[in-house]
Amino acid sequence: MTTPTRRIAIAAALSAMAFAAAPVGAVAQAAGDMSLGNPKAKVKMVEYASLSCVHCAHFNNEVFPAFKKKYIDTGKVHYTLREVLTEPYQVAAAGFMLARCAGPEKYFTVVDAAFRGFDDMAKTGDARANLLAAAKAGGLTEAQFIACVGDGAALEALQARIAKSSEAAQISGTPTFFFNGKKVAEGAMSTIQLDAAVAAALKAPR
Template sequence: MIDRRRFLEGTGTVLLTAAALLALSGPRGLGLGELGFVGQADAQTVDAAKLLQAGPLPDQWLGKEDAPVTIVEYASMTCGHCAHFHATTWPVLKEKYIDTGKVRFVLREFPLDIVAKAAFMLARCSGEGKYYPMVDTLFSNQKNWAFTNNPAQALLAIAKQSGMTEQQFNTCLSDAKLAGEIDQSAKRGADDFGVDSTPTFFINGKKVPGAISPEELDKELAPLLGSN
């Protein structure tokens, strides 16, 4: 886990304002991984209707709105298992199920450290229709920014490649409202739905923790879609 001290030491030539640091630190000056979430850790199924109710942040979703299956993933951008899922299973999920109208997919922020939180903020600041492309880029290049000695500089480079200026980058990370909403979204996942690790998936309300393989995905979706 990359803590707040390491993030600050790694800012290098990227000058983050005091407001940006305050925003990233959260209301109590702590990263999300330190909040000590207590939720329904043993719950295997949650109320699907409640799960899909609007939270602190508007959901970013892909697929057909009235698809027979909805998958909600709680992820952290610095989570290696999350990156593995998005490298191996995500392409299958998107091509076979999302693009064909069988699955509606929702990614929700559950950052486990300050760097993951910053990455999610950048995805939210990317602009209309650019959330998932930025998430894909961040997961695909995770080792190049999440675990470096200078994560801020690495994130700035990715932001610039997406068309963001350094000023926009700093403005994004200074958005205390957005930072607080990400905190609240993650806390809701923990308190209301028992999310205590990443990735955690909910498939029509059924809790499925851990990075799902393509084969496991097919097995979970077959009875819901009436396929073998």
């Protein structure tokens, strides 16, 4: 659970990242789970991930595209991403807030862009540049970027979602994967492991 002290620290870091400016215009917000695929699919996959997690970035960049094409795009698996904050917390928080600000249709575009830029961010240490590029990939302007990461209400909503979902699932690391409500793995899964998890979920009694 995020402590009050950590909440204050994250908010301060986000303001600095945005180069503290007055909010510009209205930015769309979304709440609740963000998902891809057929809601009626027999297999429900939930991934708990952080935008500042190197293992999550590797999974997104190297493994997830093929899995998505094989299972999610074909309607066999319904995928849900649940947000978790790992150090540096302000980077993960800003990324998820920007994805929400971009709106439901662009949420995963922003998440993917943030993960795609993860290696460059790690090399340069320039988190703001990576997150701004991800925001622009989702259709946000720099003014909207500043307004979004400086939105205290959006930060509180993010932390509330995380506290609720992480406690319920007892998440201790990222990424963590559940299939049909059963915890299957903690740590990035391979293609072979994912195939096995889908097959087992299909066979398990419901």
